[in-house]
Amino acid sequence: MAFTFKKRSNLPGFGLALGYTVLYLSLIVLIPLAATFLKASSLSWQQFWHIAASPRAVASYRLTFGASLIGALINLVFGVLVAWVLVRYSFPGKRLFDSLVDLPFALPTAVAGIALTQIYAPNGWLGRPLASIGIKSAYSPLGVAIALTFIGLPFVVRSVQPVLEDMDKELEEAAASLGASRWQTFSRVVLPTILPAALAGFAMAFARAVGEYGSVVFISGNMPMRTEITPLLIITKLDQYDYAGATAIAVVMLVFSLVLLLPINLLQKWSSSREEKAAELVPEKIGTLGAGA
Amino acid sequence: MQRVATAATGESAAVRWILIGVAVFFLGLFIFLPLAIVFSEAFAKGLGVYWASLRTPDALSAIGLTLLAAGIAVPLNLVFGVAAAWAIGKFEFAGKSLLITLIDLPFSVSPVVSGLIYVLLFGLQGLLGPWLARHDLQVIFAVPGIVLATIFVTFPFVARELIPLLQAQGQEEEEAAIALGASGWQTFFRVSLPNIKWGLLYGVILCNARAMGEFGAVSVVSGHIRGRTNTMPLHVEILYNEYQFAAAFAVASLLALLALATLVAKTVVEWRARRQLAESALWNGEAV
Numbered sequence: 001m002a003f004t005f006k007k008r009s010n011l012p013g014f015g016l017a018l019g020y021t022v023l024y025l026s027l028i029v030l031i032p033l034a035a036t037f038l039k040a041s042s043l044s045w046q047q048f049w050h051i052a053a054s055p056r057a058v059a060s061y062r063l064t065f066g067a068s069l070i071g072a073l074i075n076l077v078f079g080v081l082v083a084w085v086l087v088r089y090s091f092p093g094k095r096l097f098d099s100l101v102d103l104p105f106a107l108p109t110a111v112a113g114i115a116l117t118q119i120y121a122p123n124g125w126l127g128r129p130l131a132s133i134g135i136k137s138a139y140s141p142l143g144v145a146i147a148l149t150f151i152g153l154p155f156v157v158r159s160v161q162p163v164l165e166d167m168d169k170e171l172e173e174a175a176a177s178l179g180a181s182r183w184q185t186f187s188r189v190v191l192p193t194i195l196p197a198a199l200a201g202f203a204m205a206f207a208r209a210v211g212e213y214g215s216v217v218f219i220s221g222n223m224p225m226r227t228e229i230t231p232l233l234i235i236t237k238l239d240q241y242d243y244a245g246a247t248a249i250a251v252v253m254l255v256f257s258l259v260l261l262l263p264i265n266l267l268q269k270w271s272s273s274r275e276e277k278a279a280e281l282v283p284e285k286i287g288t289l290g291a292g293a
Numbered sequence: 294m295q296r297v298a299t300a301a302t303g304e305s306a307a308v309r310w311i312l313i314g315v316a317v318f319f320l321g322l323f324i325f326l327p328l329a330i331v332f333s334e335a336f337a338k339g340l341g342v343y344w345a346s347l348r349t350p351d352a353l354s355a356i357g358l359t360l361l362a363a364g365i366a367v368p369l370n371l372v373f374g375v376a377a378a379w380a381i382g383k384f385e386f387a388g389k390s391l392l393i394t395l396i397d398l399p400f401s402v403s404p405v406v407s408g409l410i411y412v413l414l415f416g417l418q419g420l421l422g423p424w425l426a427r428h429d430l431q432v433i434f435a436v437p438g439i440v441l442a443t444i445f446v447t448f449p450f451v452a453r454e455l456i457p458l459l460q461a462q463g464q465e466e467e468e469a470a471i472a473l474g475a476s477g478w479q480t481f482f483r484v485s486l487p488n489i490k491w492g493l494l495y496g497v498i499l500c501n502a503r504a505m506g507e508f509g510a511v512s513v514v515s516g517h518i519r520g521r522t523n524t525m526p527l528h529v530e531i532l533y534n535e536y537q538f539a540a541a542f543a544v545a546s547l548l549a550l551l552a553l554a555t556l557v558a559k560t561v562v563e564w565r566a567r568r569q570l571a572e573s574a575l576w577n578g579e580a581v
Contacts, residue, residue: 006386010468012477017380021392024373028444029398032410035420039413078319085316089309097317099560100324105499106552106559107327108506109404110526111545114533115327118334118542125330150323182304211403214508214526218533231405235513238409243418250406257401261394 040251043244051248060230068209071148076202079156087164104153109214116147117218139221147215152205159201163194196271203264331549334542346540354520355528363504366443370500374451382459399448407445408513411438434516442510447500454496458489491566502555506548
């Protein structure tokens with residue numbers, strides 16, 4: 001090979017392994033994705049804009065992104081709290097709770113969807129008491145936010161948990177010995193350390209929620225302009241044989257998820273570099289806290 | 294001294310129990326309640342209805358199709374995952390981080406879009422649709438489309454578990470095996486594979502759970518033909534929309550059991566992997 005594509009190695013199998021990887025990746029992922037963009041390019045810019053910015057599509061973006069943001073924010077707050085409780089405290093059933101945090105990853109989304117709908121339906125376990133105080137949960141935007149909170153639950157917990165586990169307790173002891181209150185120690189020592197991981201988890205929960213379909217369609221009620229999420233709009237257009245419409249909306253979603261990959265990667269890099277630095281930070285932290293307190 | 298340090302870096306009992314209470318309430322609301330309602334609704338009309346709903350021809354064919362799709366998708370993604378991890382974990386080459394990003398791509402695509410891309414390629418209106426129709430081949434609204442969509446959504450699972458493992462292990466053990474005259478395949482099966490077996494199993498478990506539970510992508514390509522192109526999650530949807538709640542939740546309870554089994558297997562594998570890591574660290578320490 002003329003240029004040094006690959007460094008010398010004594011191990012065999014590079015050509016076969018890489019060749020197969022690239023071939024399979026192309027057949028399953030790259031070519032179908034490229035075909036979608038090719039199909040979209042058969043639309044003129046005006047046609048594309050007419051579909052992608054139609055009132056019904058815009059209403060669906062607003063609901064999808066809004067409810068995803070609410071779900072991810074709830075998970076940011078409660079995810080940090082759950083991670084903290086699971087790492088720092090011991091209580092009966094802790095290991096069970098710890099393993100079940102991953103349930104939203106393992107439970108098929110359709111099952112989650114019908115279960116949540118049954119709970120929050122007007123005659124459901126929680127839907128009835130909520131309805132009696134005038135809150136409509138299922139078949140409303142609130143229902144969408146509930147489903148998207150469920151689906152994003154593990155991300156923040158699983159992202160923050162290892163950082164808390166690796167965190168040196170000496171940092172907190174030093175802060176406390178210098179007179180910081182427990183809250184000051186938490187907000188100035190613990191929080192900055194876990195922040196990148198928490199934000200990475202938040203971004204992943206948000207990205208996952210935006211594309212989610214199965215757990216939402218049952219509970220949302222699917223009213224155009226009111227409770228119709230963007231993935232459902234794609235399916236509706238497909239059912240009406242409106243391939244151009246479905247493709248245009250799909251391209252909007254694809255571009256969005258590709259754009260979101262960048263901040264997620266950056267946050268993950270920031271988080272792992274922050275973890276490595278944690279040890280070096282000890283003297284510095286004591287300094288700032290001493291000055292502050 | 295120990296007590297002073299604990300008091301300074303711990304919370305008062307009241308704060309501790311309030312935080313535990315809030316966490317337990319949150320997990321109870323979003324994890325335990327949905328699980329509880331699946332089983333309570335599944336058995337709401339008694340064991341007889343439960344068994345009967347699982348043994349209808351449509352339910353059985355949905356179970357069969359789900360097993361078939363996972364049975365094809367998981368081994369294919371396993372072979373791919375091992376190949377990708379070998380190339381990425383053991384060699385340095387240009388474009389490596391781009392390749393890793395591309396492998397992860399299916400995770401960031403909405404399930405509905407994952408199904409749609411195959412409709413746009415293989416459907417009647419699609420790029421290859423006319424050619425397939427001329428040759429009397431059907432991919433969309435048929436089993437091949439379901440298998441393809443399942444492969445796509447579970448594509449990265451095994452690869453992303455194995456890549457960091459193979460990377461972390463370095464090449465010394467394999468190079469030693471090669472130097473001692475082992476063939477490439479022998480080196481892989483006798484040296485590399487035993488080192489990554491728990492990670493591999495972990496990836497397969499997650500891949501399988503998602504393959505059997507996938508809904509959005511499969512829903513787009515399936516066409517919902519009862520007894521022919523319905524997987525278990527799609528069968529659940531049909532029953533639920535027909536207000537056959539007991540039957541819908543009966544089939545759903547099988548999927549929930551699969552999810553619980555996945556979590557148990559995952560916990561066990563994580564525990565074994567940690568022990569293997571600790572043992573190998575100990576062994577290396579002694580060897581030095």
